[in-house]
Amino acid sequence: MGYKKVCLNCQKSYNRPFEIEKIRSSQCPQCENQMEELSHLFQPPKQSNNKKWDVVRFLVNNGFKYYHVWETIFKNSKGEITGYQNYVKYPESMKDAKEFVEKYKEQAVTE
């Protein structure tokens, strides 16, 4: 699956890995921080839109890296996943993001 390298510090997203050589090492070419790998579904807010980037940081820190989150997950009696239904749209306000993280915490990706 495709992904974007995103620096949450500079609030910048790099689509094309060949843009700058350092990107291969996941290091931000601007501030040298470690960049996040987010899903290609991620639509970066304008760089100056701090409020929206706050929401992005909050979601990423809680394990939501813009991969699909499902409204409903079907499980059989053994608890095995048998199906998915309806993508959930990622929230854009902090208030919605908090509800989202709480509601879908089972689907957070934490390593």
Ligand SMILES: [Zn+2]
């Ligand atoms: Zn940076």
